[in-house]
Amino acid sequence: MSEPYQVLARKYRPHTFAEMVGQSHTTKTLINALDADNLHHGFLFTGTRGVGKTTLARIFAKSINCESGVSSTPCGTCPTCIEIDNGQSIDLIELDAASHTGVDNMRDILENAQYMPTKNRYKIYLIDEVHMLSKSSFNALLKTLEEPPEHIKFLLATTDPQKVPVTVLSRCLQFTLQKLTHEEILGQLKFIMDTEGFKYEELALGQIADFGNGSMRDALSLLDQSISYGNGSVMVADIKAMLGLVAHDDIITLAQHLINQDAQACIDFVKELSHKGENLTQALKDLSALFHQISIAQIIDNSGVSDDIKALSAQISKQDLQLFYHIAIHGNKELPLAPSEQIGLEMTLLRMLTFHSESHPQKKKHLS
Template sequence: MAYTALYRVYRPQTFQDVVGQEHVTITLRNALRESRLSHAYLFNGPRGTGKTSAAKIMAKAVNCEQPIDGEPCNQCETCKAISNGSVTDVLEIDAASNRGVEEIRDIRDKVKFAPSDVRYKVYIIDEVHMLTTEAFNALLKTLEEPPSHVIFILATTEPHKLPATIISRCQRFDFHRIPLKVMVNLLQKICESQGVRVEEQALQLVAKMAEGGARDALSLLDQAISYSEDEVRASDIMQITGTVAQTYFSVLARHIVERDVAQVMEQFDQVMVQGKDPEQFLHDFLYYYRDMLLLKTAPQLEEIVERTMIDDQFAEVAKLYSLPDLYATIEMCNAALAQLKWSTYARVLVELTLVKMCQPSGAQGGGAAILDAAPMNSEELSGMSNRIRILEERLAQVLQGQVMIPGQPSVEEPRKVEPRRIAAAAGGGSRTPINRVREVAKNLDENLTRQVRGQWSQILTDLKKVKIQYQAWLVNGQPVAAGNDAVVVIFKSPIHCDKTMEPELRSVVERVMSNALGRQLQLLSVMEEEWQGVDEQVGQRDEAVEEGQDPFLTEAIRLVGEGLVEVKD
């Protein structure tokens, strides 16, 4: 007889066999025992956690001739026939390869017929999120009100891709990742039943690599048994998965904290010679530092043992690192992993990251590093303290009016009252010409302004389609005035205000506005305070004109600004 994979041999046959999902199995058993069956169920969760197995057990339980406390007996002819797949009324459909509307219409037409061999027709649709929109629409009505002899069980790893109308018609059960201890116990029992000797650390590594999926764990264990001779060891698991031993990471981390670049490069070269993947190496190294951080901040946290074995060497290396060093190291590894997805030279990038880890944290500090390298002597410190004391005394005298600051007008001299200028002298102004903003405020078009405001959300949506970063820069802006072939947009953030006036971004925004409004408008980005000043000036000028002010004076102020016009009698 051909060899059967372990995950097929040990597929759960009862709800009690489904490990790590008690919150699901208890609910289903109670519903079966009390005959409170729903017409549709949705099983979602990570791969290999028992969704399809639970669906098949459910199909046997509802049709079992002699159920035992909500469990299928697995002894009657019906249970045996469903287990070997010979019952035509229990259909398992792969939605990835049967995702079209025609396949769903075929199901919809056949559900009306009564089952021929068993009590309930059960449709198990795996990876249901792969169905097309038309297929979902064809399934809706049948899923909501199927015949009394039909039960639908939908399984998926990505429930967020399902329409809300589908989810609302099902009882939803969330399958969780299987905890590490539960996984290790399961693997231990299987090894005992198979007569296989295995190291405890090897089981820990297999469970860690599976990341909560029993099927992945059994597949990896199956491969390790085939690779090993008389006993499955941790080194065998590392060899077939391409991972690196924890003792190696401890040695490497010690060289890094000692700033020994040569030893770090030599250790990394040893791993590369063995054919390890640079990305997998950096991924494991990141988790090594992550566990070190947890050990220093939350030593009682059980999740630490899910990645590393807390031994004496690991604890000693952890003492050599401070928390800021760990923060910086983890951020470096994370940034490098993000860059590896687009890099052609993965090994060079990992080597660069390791060299950066060996650099002192103050090496990039600039001024701080200089101060540390050249400490001041006692004479320089005393001279600096004397200068500071003299400056403090002078400042106190100035505040009391006892000392005059050179260039400052005396108290008796009448100070010239300068008109308020719009341009922010403190550096908070924008790069937009204020005279151009005044022209828009002077020739304000109310209809155009309302049109721009009404179309603003559509403009942002169209801009997001071009590039989401462009929309992010403009989203905090608010159009306040339009006219004279321009639109004024105000901002509270000077960064956003200046960015939107850069030529590239500005041209894109103006093109999008032209498409949305049907006319070409120039973008003028200003700070909110600047616009308030312009608005007040225009209002005051209009009032002055209404009171009979000289029109020539008004035009001069408009052209050069109020601050540069002086009126003499």
Template sequence: MSYIALARRYRPRRFSEVLGQPSVVRALSNALDADQLHPALLLTGTRGVGKTTLARIIAKALNCETGVSSTPCGTCSACTAIDEGRFVDLLEIDAASRTKVDDTRAMLDNVQYAPVQGRYKIYLIDEVHMLSGHSFNALLKTLEEPPEHVKFVLATTDPQKLPITVLSRCLQLHLRALPEATIRELLDHVLGAEGRDAEAGAVALLAEAADGSMRDALSLLDQALAHAGSEGLAEASVADMMGLTGQHGLVHCLEAIADGDGQKLQSELRELAELAVDHGALLDDLATLLQAAAFQQAFAQDDADSARGRDAALIAKCLSSEDLHVFYDMAVHARRDLSWAPSARIGFEMAVLRMWCFRRDTAASDSAPPAGSASTPSTAAGGQGSTAGASLNDEAVARSAAFDAAADVSVDANTDKPSSTGARASTPTEAARAWHARVEAAAIDGYARELARNCVVETEDEGTLQLAMARSMDHLLTEERRLKLREAFGKAVQIRCVDAVADWTPVEMLRSAREQAVEDAATAIEQSPVFRLLADRLGASLQREDIQLLH
């Protein structure tokens, strides 16, 4: 005898064996026991959750020789024939291969004839959303008023594609994706019935990979048993079969980031590259792992049987809540931008490097010594790290020192403008206003205009225009943009980068003008009669930070 797949061998034969669909089973059982089953049923849900199985159980319940009930005997000739797929009054139609209206008409021509073997003739139309529009139109009248001896059971994974005229004629029952715990229970039962041993972690991996589909879980179990041969199912063997070996590398990468161990991180990235893993899928796994770790921290979940749960618990202890949330965003954005990366490997490794740099900078800022105290760069970094990690911290400390030196110019906290107590006036000088007007009137656009807006005039003569720009904005400075400014102003343009400019830049004046416009708009709203009435009667208040200009 040829081998029968586990998904077929362990298909439920009665309603009591159906797992994970209690509401659907209850509705069908009550209708059958009262002999009030709707003539047209629509079963919806993702793949492998029991749509076809329920349809066959319904056929047995309607045609069992003991009578119509929710508990068919399973031993009579009708029940046996349905289980073996040879019951002539159960017509299973694959709509994906019979989409034409002629096929539907040929099927409906036989509806009027009485059943041959059973009490009812059952039409099971699988993937019904694949029918053409004309086929649906041909089906409508019969679906609404079928003969008394006919029942229609429609099954689909995509009910949104069905016409509303079909949905209104059917009793729709939605089958849910199965939870991992339910899938694990069935896999344990099947393994016991097959006399095979398995580690709890291996079963958890199979249940997780099934993604809510019982058929997928049993198909994966079939593959795992073939992969293991005569041996028991080991977690490492199942992970290798499913290509999940890279997930352990993800855990090691996150541990290296948490420990500040640059050498370990480089070694793990090299090993992942040598494994030739799918780096796009690896980014998905990374985001999933970080989400599970965040849940572990927030709710202290206990999922010791799950490989993902154990890994998540380990990561939750290594990283702070803030790091987990930021790393998750980095992984999701890297997955979104993966198509723009030179290769999937580069996109994945850059995401991990962003996490590394963020974590190292955070550690350096958290452990930075108070002002005036003596400290080495390695102490400020907060960890032993590698030589490469130490050099990154040295650069971070140097950048921080440069920023502190530039911060000698005091800034007003409310307007982001220099205050009158700083090194420059609290309002723009006439020279700054003249430069602003000159930039806005110039025939330049794009980044060249942004470059000019972030500069102030130092000196100017007949042939040369000397500008100054804050060092923090030097990424705008390119030779091409400087030449565009030269063409616009008709003289050589020289730009010097300084720690802090001595006057207001055009971009600061534009920002100040927009802030003043928002303030004026808020004042106008608060003084309007309608708002005053709302404030007096309802206690309304205006959230100024929510006001946005439309131009």
């Protein structure tokens, strides 16, 4: 019988600090503290979803409870390391604060904090989304955080540190995990695809990395979906069809219509996209990204810029480009308020044409 399928985000979850992607500022601090055996009793990991908060906490828990001793490089093979990796360690108490918001829940949990660990060096409380705790629960937690037993470690994780009381923040070492860069996510996606032996186009993985928006877990979930859609391969055409993306060449064409001040061509272009069922909101975001690339090409001499972008950068003034970008960003905010996506995108493009400088009035074409 074949093994059940394991999603990529779980299969490739890091088990050591060396396997972590990004977050070098946090891992360096934790590694130094572990190697010096200079351990605080409370740690707070903050950051957006999918950047490694819970993963770092579990690696840290493994590092301080590994049977080979406290170290930044846990063996990964002893019973304790295996139990933590499998989520079966009796001395690693993982809590979801969203489902344990009440003070009674917190009191019941902390009553056991006074007792020694069952088999490991430390008893570790890993509380995810800690900002969801009620005020009374925080007060109950605060007492234990103020005077913790030597065998207790608190690992707290949250996506919203502003909602965590200052009294709790001041008693923890706080680590702010940053969004992962496009290159970091893309590198991990390529590593996974190569390891799994799947075919892929790098541009397709780049689009997935962009959609991850700094979150490795979001990118891996989309990669899972893409592999299923492409039956074991990840290609640009499949990503475009799956996500309703507009081809890059089409976005270049739309930008050319705007620069030419051809209103009729812009309206016809949007109608065609809408007729094909394309994602118009994403099309406007892609247009904004293109304006950014053109602006960079105008200011910085970059030999790596494509010929299309170089050509566009020579046809539009810096002032008009900044205006177009500003209108596109605000148009994205207004799209949900428009009667329809199509109308919202059309009005945004017409606004760009309306406020375009009159430096080339002979090129301006009106709707017939």
